[in-house]
């Protein structure tokens with residue numbers, strides 16, 4: 001026995017209690033302990049049943065992800081599951097907290113399952129670029145049928161115990177101490193003469209149209225392969241004997257274990273957790289956060305207020321005039337109506353959030369009691385300075401003063417107050433109550449506990465918070481500006497916006513850059529181009545064809561015309577022939593002979609521009625770790641999760657290859673393609689971005 005499993009005897013029942021905090025992952029020692037425990041129980045006189053239960057917050061959260069990529073160690077999980085299922089004793093799993101992946105697979109190898117009402121089960125392996133690898137694709141369909149099993153496996157969703165009971169995944173749901181209710185259930189089973197019930201002996205379920213299911217799943221995954229591969233594993237289990245199905249599952253699981261997608265998704269899993277774990281904030285307590293102020297109730301302010309209300313804070317929102325205040329209230333109510341419709345809140349909660357919890361006012365004095373204010377007024381330094389001056393006058397000492405500015409200098413905003421240490425940037429993304437990313441922008445004088453409070457707010461709102469430094473665009477928008485420029489250059493040289501969007505969507509982006517621009521509104525970029533025109537470097541290549549469209553009053557989706565044409569009531573658009581005409585006109589004016597771009601070249605240029613700028617952002621300390629950039633792009637910019645982020649993508653390509661590509665592009669355009677010194681240095685010293693993550697974690 002290993003010390004990860006506590007063995008205890010209760011008359012004729014043996015309890016194997018898993019003790020591997022925090023979430024009872026199935027490390028080698030746990031697997032060994034369970035195997036030893038089964039051996040010992042079977043060898044002891046008078047034992048009729050074994051119950052497996054977890055200690056702490058979960059039954060079992062799955063295979064130990066930290067063991068992935070290392071040489072596998074016996075006993076292997078599929079063998080352990082088969083061994084448990086084959087036991088001559090009656091085996092019961094008593095589940096609480098989560099039973100995920102290998103955790104559910106262990107439970108499925110037991111003969112009966114009881115769960116707490118609050119328990120959740122699932123096979124989330126697809127989120128790690130894998131499929132269930134210890135019989136999940138074989139046992140679950142036999143137990144509940146192919147379609148519900150495929151839905152669970154290909155989405156990886158968590159299923160609450162009451163639903164799991166309805167679906168037949170668990171046999172009973174009962175509140176109480178998992179060990180006590182579990183033991184009572186085992187006793188009841190023994191007394192009623194219940195027989196062993198190995199799922200492997202159940203008949204194979206009815207087949208479905210496998211090819212159709214494979215194609216649909218592949219399409220839904222937008223390039224992710226593991227959900228579609230899970231269909232094949234289930235198919236093998238239905239068409240072949242159980243042992244053959246297990247072998248097919250193992251083969252597919254092992255193949256996926258060696259893919260870039262598995263690497264990318266596991267990087268995302270750990271980075272998502274590491275991103276808010278800043279060494280500089282160790283031991284720093286955040287300030288109190290009960291009442292939140294929001295200045296400006298436009299698109300962003302209303303979204304931020306909605307998110308804060310949904311998290312349980314009270315909100316005081318300030319607008320300029322009564323009419324605007326009324327419009328802000330309506331916007332917030334509209335957002336909350338969405339939450340009501342989706343069942344996230346009930347009518348009573350809706351009434352509370354739009355009533356007592358929310359104050360909309362035109363008087364700054366109403367902010368005297370709030371703990372943190374987020375300013376979301378027009379993107380204009382003078383307006384922001386005026387607002388911060390007023391906040392300085394009315395907010396209580398210690399109140400955190402935050403700006404949601406997209407580009408402006410947070411140091412300058414802070415300097416306009418008498419308390420720059422309380423000032424921070426909190427850059428939300430639109431729609432702010434939906435998008436997961438929050439950039440916590442730390443200015444030169446921001447106090448540490450103010451940074452900690454920014455992260456605490458992010459956590460309370462369910463966001464992924466990333467620490468960023470002050471520069472034009474912080475981490476995300478700054479990198480975006482560069483890869484967007486690379487796309488603009490390709491348009492001038494002959495790749496159509498539609499070909500570029502298609503290539504990048506195929507790469508896995510939720511939307512291509514031109515479809516995104518239409519969604520955000522072309523007027524934003526137009527205003528920025530006009531603002532920057534005077535200070536532009538002569539070698540900068542900025543297309544003007546899109547300004548011609550803006551001059552005609554077309555700003556993308558909201559006006560029905562942009563890079564694409566939009567029909568009312570229809571999702572997505574069709575290519576706008578006017579854009580093609582304007583591009584050709586500009587190419588003629590510039591004397592450019594358009595050339596062909598392959599999809600691979602489009603992706604390479606776009607990604608290399610992103611990685612190169614990201615390396616500069618790192619070098620300047622705007623981002624502290626490569627993983628901060630990865631999480632920014634993943635949660636704010638629709639970057640495909642299965643690549644892990646741009647820095648992980650670069651590591652997977654090999655940094656020497658990325659650098660060589662950039663140097664190749666620089667031959668024609670040395671002004672734009674200046675290799676980042678950090679990238680050059682990493683290549684020289686044979687290091688990766690992930691090495692920098694590891695160095696930062698030390």
Ligand code: 3HC
Nearest residue numbers: 023025061062063064065066100101102124132133134273
């Ligand atoms: N292996 C190793 N460590 C794990 C783990 C796992 N399966 N699951 C969670 N952890 C770690 C986390 O990294 C974190 O570590 P840290 O404190 O050092 O950052 C700690 O446990 C707590 O996790 P969270 O911060 O995520 O805690 P939450 O309470 O928010 O969530 C959870 C708990 C729901 C279990 C969530 O961690 C989770 O979803 N884990 C992954 C579950 C999963 O994907 N299981 C399938 C694994 S693959 C598999 O089983 C293959 C099999 O089919 C062969």
Ligand code: NAI
Nearest residue numbers: 296297298299300301318319320376377378379405406430
């Ligand atoms: P918006 O124009 O929709 O809303 C601004 C609101 O501020 C208006 O309702 C206006 O009445 C109000 N306002 C202006 N001056 C005020 C004052 N002195 N006191 C009180 N209210 C005042 O603008 P939007 O899009 O919400 O942007 C706000 C800020 O958020 C800007 O700094 C912008 O850069 C930033 N941002 C915008 C994003 C977007 O996608 N729209 C994304 C992230 C940040």
